[in-house]
Amino acid sequence: GADLHWGQSWELAPAQKTAATLDQISGEFSRGDQSAFAAGSIEVSLEPGLFLPGSVLKQVRRAFFEWLDTTLTQEDYVFHFHSRLEAIWEEWSRIIPEPDDSVRETIRCAWGQRQQHSGARLAVQLFEPAEPSDEIILPDFVAETQLDGVADRIRELIDRGHRRFRVTAWHAFTLLRDYSELELTAAFPLPVANSSALEQLMELGVGRAMAWVELEVEAIEAMLRRCPGRLEQYLYGRLPLLTTRADLKQGGLVADLRDNRFEIIPDAELTTLYHEGVYTSPPIPGLSSFRDLQIAETAQGQRTLPRGNHTLA
Structure with a gap:
């Protein structure tokens, strides 16, 4: 877990045409060669106007990664790996709420x-x-x-x-x-x-x-x-079939040609169409539940219409 430092010195001449750039150096070190390690965030400090031959930069990069491979022990990068895992888990826990296993x-x-x-x-x-x-x-x-x-x-x-x-x-x-x-x-x-x-x-x-x-x-x-x-599971209530801002000029019960009955309920902003009956669903173990009694209490009829696993009563 201790900080490691490596250095190497070489002489650079002023550039006649093309000077070394920050991207040139960081790009070279990001390659990683055949090392077991790879560069993460790279920060480069460079005096402007110097010429850095590509061959020299490659030699420096290879020397650095060879030094890493021979200097770092298994304990060093296991410690680093665990530290990264802990940081990731801490960030994940901050974003994602812990699951609530209680059924409510x-x-x-x-x-x-x-x-x-x-x-x-x-x-x-x-x-x-x-x-x-x-x-x-x-x-x-x-x-x-x-x-x-x-x-x-x-x-x-x-x-x-x-x-x-x-x-x-x-x-x-x-x-x-x-x-x-x-x-x-x-x-x-x-x-x-x-x-x-x-x-x-x-x-x-x-x-x-x-x-x-x-x-x-x-x-x-x-x-x-x-x-x-x-x-969570919707267990009981009246689900809206249609919600519109249109003024339907009519409220209460309506029926289609097959005698399916529906109820139109307007409020200040929206008009909602409900089936006359109440939606019910068998509870599934391990799921929380939601029941809307307020809307269901206005149901007019008691008809049973199977819907797969669900029922309109």
Whole structure:
């Protein structure tokens, strides 16, 4: 682990045409010859206007690497290797949150029903009343003219002690990037259908992500094997089939020619189309879960429609 020093002297004449350059010297030493070692970061200090023959530079480079091969012991580079591993692991741990192996339940419900779910983590929309322990669901659609208002609300919540956020779209990572020690969960409608997507989200600070709701059980279990402790499952609720800014001039129940019934629910900004029934999915061992009771409680019908591993009730 000690610093090593090597030196060699030779006389250089003033250059008549082409003077030696920093790139010439660093490029030569980056070759490494047949040595077991290779140059990392190279810093060159050079007096300008000197001529350095290429043959001399090659001799210097070979002499240096021969000296390395005969001077450094196995203990020296094993120590260096371990030091590099520790540095890489420290950097990785700083960027990627530790997996939480505990299986947790998150529920979205009406404010008046919070006491009925005291054992679960509760999730609320960004502009709804919230306790510091709640998870804040960030909006998936934010127009440019709405960004400042959303950013101000996030700052207000963090100043009040909130640290848990549910990310539903990519813009949220920019809005949250200046804050530390946050607990982030990626969720519908942000698509997480494979481990590559999950790993990308982990690099952005996500500790857990909701598996895409249309995945088969086999696909979710395959993701779970590659990323244990990182997945969440949508168990119960009403999933939006369509969200639009268009003014549909109609709300409530509608039906198609096959008597499939849907509900149109408008709000101040968006209009959302839901199936009349409630989406349910059988729980998978080892996965955390999310249930949206607030939207499900407005369901009008009780029809069962099989969807592979899922059911619309």
